[in-house]
Amino acid sequence: MNKPGNTDTRFDPSAADAKWQARWDAANTFAADSDSPKPKSYVLEMFPYPSGRIHMGHVRNYTMGDVLARYKRMRGHEVLHPMGWDAFGMPAENAAMEKGVHPGGWTRDNIETMKGQLKQLGFALDWTREFATCEPDYYGHEQALFLDLYEAGLVYRKESEVNWDPVDMTVLANEQVIDGKGWRSGAEVEKRKLNQWFLKITDFAEELLEGLGTLDGWPDKVRLMQENWIGKSKGLQFAFDLSNGEKLPVYTTRPDTIFGASFVAVAADHPVAQALDSEEAREFIALCKRGGTTAAELETAEKLGFDTGLTARHPFTGADLPVYIANFVLMDYGTGAIISVPGHDQRDFEFATKYGLPIPRVVAASADEADKPFTGEAEAGEGVLVNSDFLDGMDVEDAKREVISRIEAMGAGQGQTVWRLRDWGVSRQRYWGTPIPFIHCEKCGVVPVPKEQLPVTLPEDVDFQTPGNPLERHASWKHTTCPECSGEAVRETDTLDTFVNSSWYFLRFASQPADKPFDREEVAKWLPVEQYIGGIEHAILHLLYARFWTHALSAIGKLDFAEPFASLFTQGMVTHETYQLGDGSWLSPGEVRKDGADWIRIEDGAPVTTGRVVKMSKSKKNVVDPDAIIGQYGADAVRWFMLSDSPPERDLPWSEAGIEGCHRFVQRLWRLFAQSDANASGEDKPLARKTHQTIAAVAEDIEALSFNKAVARIYELTGMAEKAAPSASRNDAIDALLLLSSPMMPHLAEEAWSLAGHDTLIADANWPEVDPALLVEDEVTIAVQHKGKLRDTLTAPKGASKEDLEALALASEKVQRSLDGADIRKIIVVPDRLVNIVT
């Protein structure tokens, strides 16, 4: 270390932040070189939607990725750490409607603002690869990929009942309907029939499920959520002979309970139900359709049925089972018809109870409980088969196999796998999205736009004063000629779901040729993403779609790997206390202050109640704007706060006191450096040890993404160095502290590094080497226990023998007092750790 003696003892972020950000930019420090011989690391955070301003959630997400990216660089990796914009989507159109601005202009303005904010935070991003998905040089390639998938038979169009959001006037995917309401608008979703474009994600159901097993770097929670979403179930499909001579296929996962069947039920929109022409039947079907789909309604919905008068012949007993229309049977799962076994399925139990149908027992805990009555609910568990003819005595699994093989032998049905996953409807009746590259011709039908005519670009002159799709209303845009017959034709006016945009952006970051979406070899240099970081809210939608695109592109030979993200980390939210007036209205943190033990509104002293600490949201006004905080404390303090205290997967409660503390530490570390004596000499062994232990531990912590622990260790070493007398060891400790904290506080680290006489950037420095000899202590503290409780601690040389430790422990006065002459039965010695005396 070589530092001028008169270094200012205050660190001024307002000068240093901009200075170093400009240096990194000028030197292209963080541009990733695909041809570098170094090992490659791709660190990616979920790219933001340009909603207007960066919020604290972004800051936390990108700070974590940044620390990892900078750390990897210091570890000699060539790091790809890009940033871009998920720039299509409805808020832009809402802004257009509300403020009369163009969605494109609004979006591009937001991008500029937010990019400036990200730059202020000093992220080590490769801005040369930046793109926005709303520009033709991105979405044009997306259209090409969509056509590739079409050629591979993975894109199709069909009329289907869709979830129509009456407020946003658009179609929603199943995944975008939450409790029967639109995920964005919150409006009650209606059913409509429309011609829709679909992606055949179901072709990959098995693959996507199996792939989860290879994703060791993913949280179990997310894998499980995806597994449940894909929803594989194995069972039996077989057909009943109906009394009207028709066949009725049903699906069941419990073929073992077939002898317990007491009725058959079909969905209201099942053909068997639709074919009934009585007035009562039509009324009942209408009643079912009206039934709400919200969680609360489903929970409390009474089981309702309508006896069709038809009967179904049991394949083994020959008994005639009544056929009902039931409101709890879903048309789009299995065959839309079920075989009902009330004894062993709760829904069937409720239904049978209501309509007085028999509830036979066919599974019991043991054979002698074959006639045990039910206690008010169905028993869905394991057991042994009873009252079931040839199945009696078998366990559930054997009985399933037996029934399936007998049904198969009879030719009445077969074992079958059913999935919960549906194909992905990607049509949106929206302007601000990727135009779907197809043309409708009266003569030739639906014709893909030839690739050489891509991109199909959005028209700029559109109006948003009328609801619905502006592309549909545009005077000229949709009128074109058919690529096949050259006759008059119209363009598809639907645009793609924005989840398509985010399903391949990570490929485009890795490789962006002008003439194609990506270069396969170039992509292979970087992918899969080594560490992907984002919010848990994307556990299913985005992550499943992105996996599907990668699997699909791999299947059609465009990629050499199927899974895009080797490791996934889902960070917690940034939360803040909430403030409310007596009338329930929310106040922002800036409007209130603490007055003694109470909280009041600054403006008029009105009493304020403090509420739960919840996710920052505009509606509860508990937001803190990053810009203001950066202006006040500088980027490093904000970054440090984002990493401190809370484990990254948990929520982080923002507090004024917390950021103050971080600011204090920034200054404290700076002061330690500024007030050090560069010419000091001499060794301080304990400090040197602590330094090397810290280097090793911080590296481990960062690799495990345990930033809060890394932060705590840096505090510890700082504290020890502050108290130590000047020495060469102390200067080494300060050097190490600058290096270790440089991924977290890069501006301070650069400033100090340059003042210390380095003419290179600390961003380009290597992670400090650990001296293994200094990792081990030569003296250790030994705990001495008696009766399982700590009685004394003593110091012993590292590696002392059991006998020595035993003797040392027994020599302790405190231990002797505790023993009080009792007989010693046993002494347990854990070397370098403890001695436990048992009496």
Added chain:
RNA sequence: GCGGGUGUGGCGGAAUGGUAGACGCCGGGGACUUAAAAUCCCCUGAUCCUUGAUCGUGCGGGUUCGAGUCCCGCCACCCGCACCA
């Protein structure tokens, strides 16, 4: 209902089955200062008979020389899915 997770001081949280509460925040006391800011030092789980001891990681059991950590049974809260046959 099904599945998963989490419970440790006033708060955020540490702790390979081996000294519970590292580190930070808040709070209290003191130093420096004309004063303030900044900074520094000390204290800060509870209780008691306070040189010390007892209790203490949601609750109840268990395994162990030793349990926040492992096992069994509960409770509370959070998240996901949800008439999926």
